[in-house]
Amino acid sequence: KAGVTQTPRYLIKTRGQQVTLSCSPISGHRSVSWYQQTPGQGLQFLFEYFSETQRNKGNFPGRFSGRQFSNSRSEMNVSTLELGDSALYLCASQSRTGGKTDTQYFGPGTRLTVL
């Protein structure tokens, strides 16, 4: 079974631009969560999508948004990029069978650098 895939793996942008990151969960998994990892703040939760609906949201500004498609693939968008948005962005998938949670499986991440 293929794991969680994220594209692109590396991205360089300049301040003020916007970016879209993509995540394909493990086949059959219906939940996708997004996290930001920085040396200063560690791993911080952005949001979680389950069955195309945002179920949870972390404490990030509205510049960070996401969506989930009917095939469970998810995208995350960051508008008006700031230097502080430079980070490793990780997505994770869960099966959420019967609405219950289990192991979250993480992708390799997208390394975003904002210049």
Added chain:
Amino acid sequence: KQEVTQIPAALSVPEGENLVLNCSFTDSAIYNLQWFRQDPGKGLTSLLLIQSSQREQTSGRLNASLDKSSGRSTLYIAASQPGDSATYLCAVERGSTLGRLYFGRGTQLTVWP
């Protein structure tokens, strides 16, 4: 608010030692707790998941215990090897926010030959 703390922040040991990594959390109303491993610049690999009703889980040389009432978990690594060198992260999931993991800052482990 759920806060997760991991001690120690870094650990350097010779090969063959048995290790204990500690994790504590402030809100005992957790749904489950997971231990992950992260290699430099890579994603997270799930090691063990303990449901709130369980006391421990084992996988090979790894054993994780959970004491919900005291807000603590330990990860025990037996007979450490250089390949175990990585950052180990503890994360809890709350029943009120399923799908959201609260992470500690991790323990950076170095096992030297």
